């Protein structure tokens with residue numbers, strides 16, 4: 051598994067789950083506003099049902115979200 055270095059971000063596409071973003075990144079909304087983040091690793095929703103978008107709230111498990119095609123790990 052690739053690890054984040056201090057100077058570059060790493061994005062991990064979790065099978066049937068969110069995108070884990072590690073390292074130095076700035077999240078910006080569609081209207082250009084910076085989205086505050088309190089952690090160095092954030093989980094971004096890609097199933098579309100999170101109530102706290104753009105972050106994952108774990109709801110993907112309840113809806114049995116599946117990545118398609120399945121990703122190799």
Ligand code: FES
Pocket residue numbers: 067068069094095096097098099100105106107108109110111
């Ligand atoms: S990926 Fe977790 S709630 Fe969407």
